[in-house]
Amino acid sequence: MLKIQDLKVRYGSIEAVKGVNIEVKDDAIVCLIGSNGAGKTSILKAISGVVEHSGLIEYNGEDISSASNIHIAKLGIQHVPEGRQVFPGLTVFENLEIGCVNWRGYFGKADHKEELEYVYSMFPRLKEREKQLAWSLSGGEQQMLAIGRALMGRPKLLLLDEPSMGLAPLVIEELFQKITEINKKTGLPILMVEQNARMALSVSDYTYIIEQGQISMEGASADLIHDDRVEAAYFGKSWKVKKEV
């Protein structure tokens, strides 16, 4: 499906990603975890073709390292960005509709009923709020909208950047349920960035731990979740943070 070799991203003099190898297999949920500034978002941006990078990115055998973001979207790689980034002044329905632009073109004659029904069945709350402007939604609803918008684009690979950011624990729980459901139902492979390590490890098949632009550890999520080093580095910390809050 997706194969990344020796990916490097730099911003001026800062080297944010220092040569990483990542693979996403068909049907799998793969996670990138790591602290703030580790370079996770930069990796997703490189895949989507919105940031300068070097190294090889291969998608179903096609080299997309230097493809434009428009071409990559047309291939069905859909990126749900960090912080949701919905279109605030458009309605929920209009936001979803714009997600089709990659296969529907700018004048949008083709029918998108099937996609819409699928998204509404996944997130019934979006149907209820169909006519509401996106800025007026809660954080969790906005995240659903951002994911729904990506699902409208007939995705073959979904990139999710910190879907749990800023959401209440119960909402996170529900959201991750949906994410695994989407993956299980349609076999849609997902590459997900998360800071919520426990959640990420529990829903994913394979996990990479990113530290300062490099992969410090990788393995099947089921193994990593019991790994002492991971426990010390991630759960220990997140427990403490939770207690302090």
Next chain:
Amino acid sequence: MYLQLLIVGIAMGMIYALLSLGIVLLVRAVGVLNFAEGQLFMLGAYVTFCLTYQVGMPLWLMIPIAVVILFLFGVLFMFSIYWPLRKSTWSATIIISCLGASSVISELVKVIWGNNPLVYAPLIKGTVKIGGVNLEYQYLIIIAVCILMIFLIQMLFDKMYVGRIMQAAAQNKYAAGLLGVSATLTVAATYGISAALVGIGGWLVAPLFLVRTGLSDFLLKGFAGMVIGGYGSVKGAVIGSILVGIIESYAVLLTTTYQNAIVFLVLIVFLVIKPDGLIKGKISEKA
């Protein structure tokens, strides 16, 4: 007399509305104040003059061709003035290049069509009696055409898929890019639409104010309308501009020489009382 002034005021206000709408569309799409909008307005008068009198086209053919030419000029404008500088870290760069472009356009027009003002016959000659005073038909034509233009813009951005894509790109260029929207296309289209919109405004005022480079000064009133309406708000720009037109028109009752001064005096007083404008300009608001 009062009714006549009201009609004149609304008509001129509608013209300012086209200008402020042209500016606001670009503010929302690229966040840049286009100071050359007045020159694009003036260019509209020259292009339609040229097609009508020098090429000899009938009205029904002249309008669509003029719109296409003005649209393409807007696209060319975007690729030469905005695109090369879009990543500049100093925000004034593009404003300065717009100012440069405005004098280039003015000079170019003078080279092609000369320094002397040209006469553009009104669409319907003669006057109509309203409230015992004679009023040129052109004012009524201006109101009708402007309402149509504003309606068409509203339809494009609200009712058409491509318009909503342009709105989306204006609201969040990054997210739109991830979905596969080409920023080059949406920005170029916005420049094209903006140029065609104000160009038609230039055509509309030509029979009343002659075809001359000085027409670009209308931009100031468009700016005033936009500021009164609320910076960045589409609805505000239209309402604010019509208000400016009406104030300017009734100012004649007090003075004929200082009409402009009165408009800007009102603008300043207004800004002191209501600094955000009538409608708080929010990029997130619907167009």
